[in-house]
Amino acid sequence: MPLRVACQDCGTVLYEGAELKPPYEIISIFSGKCPKCGKKLSCIPTQIEIIPMELD
Numbered sequence: 001m002p003l004r005v006a007c008q009d010c011g012t013v014l015y016e017g018a019e020l021k022p023p024y025e026i027i028s029i030f031s032g033k034c035p036k037c038g039k040k041l042s043c044i045p046t047q048i049e050i051i052p053m054e055l056d
Ligand SMILES: [Zn+2]
Pocket: 007, 008, 009, 010, 011, 012, 034, 035, 036, 037, 038, 039
């Protein structure tokens, strides 16, 4: 299931991939803040996209 996590403030994509990762793991990669705008990242991302895959 593809997953995309973006900064709530500037929309920078922090993680995009087919692997489902827990949000705290993604946040810890960036030391808890957005690399672009410096906004503190919440452990509960409000902007998260989970794109369902179509199965045959
Ligand atoms: Zn940002």
